[in-house]
Structure formats: C-alpha cells, structure tokens
Amino acid sequence: MEQYAIKGGNPLVGEVEIGGAKNAALPIIAASVMTDETVHIDNMPDVRDTNVLLDAMQEIGVLVKREGRHKATINAAQINSLVVDGDNIRKIRASYYFIGALLAKYKNVEVALPGGCDIGCRAIDQHIKGFRALGAEVKIEYGLIKAHATQLKGSHIYMDVVSVGATINVMMAASMAEGKTIIENAAKEPHVVDLANFLNSMGANIKGAGTDVIRIKGVPTLHGTDYAIIPDQIEAGTFMFAAAVTKGDVTVKNVIPKHLESITAKLLEIGCEIEESDDAVRVVAAKPLKSTQVKTLPYPGFPTDMQPQITVALALSGGTSIVTESIFENRFRYVDELTRMGANIKVEGNTAIVDGVEKYTGARINAPDLRAGAALVMAALAAEGTSLIESIHYIERGYEDFHLKLQSLGAQIEKVDSERDYKKFKLKTG
C-alpha cells in the first residue's frame, strides 16, 4: 500500500493550478446518460471517484472515450443494463446519482447502496422522498435501491434537510418528468448550479439553482452538449489553508473567487493576507495565526469539507478556537491522529475546542477519510521532522496529483510503498 513520506518545515511558495470540481464532475458524468446523443466533458478531474463512475458506466454499455486526461466523450445510446452493481461502485457515494439519471430517462433503475467516506450517518431518505413525490416506487432490497415509475410527474417537494445529493438527484429526475417541479429548501452549492447549467445546456429547463427554490419544467428528451466543469472549491481551499499552516505564500489559479468567500473570510480572520484577481487567489501567511470560531454550514456557509483543514490551522494558532461541525456527526475522527502530532484538541459532541500549540512534530499517521487525510498531510508539511501518512487511497479519491502539486510548491513529499523507501526518504531529507 502506498503512503506519503513527508519532511515538514518548508513554507509552501508558488502557484498551483486547481482542477475541475470532483463533486460537480460526479453528477455531470452520471447525467450524461440522460441523452442518446454524445456529450463532451472538459476539465474533468482525474481522480479515483470519477474514474470509478466512468468504469461503472462502461459496465452498463455506455461508450466512454477518454480524450486526454481531463476530457471524455460519453454516449449512452446503447445502454444494456439498468442495474448498476459493480464491486467498485459500492465504494463511492456518488453511485446514487445513477438513480436520478436513469430513472429520468428509462423510468427504471437498480443501484447498489452508496458507500463513500465514513464521516457520519449518510441517510438517503430525502432522495427517496423526492423520487416518490415524482411518482416513482422506491424500495431497498438485497443491497440495491430499486426505483421504478410508469410515468414521472412534476411535484412540489420540500426538503427536510439541505442535502446536496438529494437536490441533485431530484433535479435530474424532475428534468425529464411531465410538468413542473418545485424543490424547496434546495442545496445552493456551486456544484448544484454546475449540474443545472449542464442539464440546461442539454435542453433541460431548470431555473433558480443556487437559490433555495429550484423550478424545473420537465422536457421529454435531452440532447448532446459540450461542457467544461467548474474549478474545485475544496481543492483550492485545501491549498489556501496549506499556505496558512506552513506560513507560506501560495496563489491558487483557475478558481472562481466567489466560491471561496467563506474560506477567504476565515483566512483573513486568522491573520493571513489575501489578494484576489478574476480567476486566482493569493494567500500570504506572514504573521502568526490567530484563533477564531467556525461552524460548518451548507453553502454559502463554511464547507464541512474544509473543517479538518481549518482545524489543522487553528491548532497552530495563538489562543483557543471553537470548531462546530453541523453537517456530519463523525467528522472529528482525525483529531486523535493530530493529537499524536502534538495538537491540543478536545472534542465534545459536534464541537472541538482547539487550544493552539507552537508546533506539530512528525509521526506515523493514518488518513481516516478524504478531507481529513488532506488535512493531516498539511499538518505533516508544517511539522518538525518526518511523517508517514497511511491510507492515502482516501486522499486520491478526490485530489489529483496531490503530492506532485505540493512538491511544485516546495514541499518535501514523496509516495513510498515500503519501509525501505521510507528509510531512504528519511536519509535523503536529513
């Protein structure tokens, strides 16, 4: 199993190009099956989750042609199965986007129940409620979600919780239902808007994405399109906080600064300087970090997917910070690992009380999930001494070339897959 060997202590300095958003790419890839015509997708991140989804599509007969690392041409005219149940698909959360997409087009689908990061209970009741409101029969049997409808009919749906996944899934199904659908209390994340733009570019009629009321007029068919995915808000935010943690100076390029507002606001609060241009944000961490309070919230609030990264920064600040996790209840599992690096954090329920320490020290640590894994890499980059991060497959689910991008900013990080390699790395880096 590959690991990251990291020698900490170098401030990250330079420019880094941010890739396409994983969480936009996943529904967009799944939604490509909603037309018989060819769909061209650009700015697709080359990460494990998107590749698993593309493979799963090929297993049901969808033609997928890679054109370079970030482009794919998809044609779903010849689907030969409406059962998506491969070994890999069970491991990723986004498998459930096939329900909305295939139900919309074929009114019938069976998909393996979703896996994904273990960050808390990840209910799907709102997805099911939405599909049922559109007239589908939905049942869970033998590890599969089965959805079937003779006809999908527009409906007025109130989401009990703000859910990215449920909003996306219901939006897909409703875009080919007969009549009008209104989704209230919808998620407003940039990737919800990106999927709506993608579907509209295929002939759907979706209005209001990005607000909490989405209005959809169903259309009978969708056509092909040529679409570029938005930049990844969370990848950008991770590099921005990596600059803060390592006292560096990093410019994230190819970003939409508006999507990063809650992140830049917190970086300013903890004492970083920010320079924004049209499609780049520079973070300079010249002064000692200050403590603050943060609560994760649906967009435009501070993203739960950035909670471990900000905590890693706050744990090095002067003072006591409070971090409240309001989206997923199991998202502080990395704190034990961070404590082994010297952090002083007490978790009580969904709150972490973070007493800043002067430094981290290197250790052997385990990445418990995707974003926490990236945050622990950041801690190791700031730490005195060498660290070994295990279970990096989690990190590779969502970050393309993470170690190479960090290297280009001056980090001493390498992939190793044996104790011998790790020893060599330690000798080389002193």
Ligand code: UD1
């Ligand atoms: C997506 C993102 C994930 C991010 C999360 C919140 C993808 C592939 N993943 O996950 O990275 O952390 O949004 O921004 O885009 N809930 C219910 N019932 C449901 C659905 C959700 O109670 O039917 C609850 C969840 O338990 C959670 C909250 O709603 O507490 C938000 O979940 P949701 O927005 O659905 O997250 P995902 O779409 O799974």
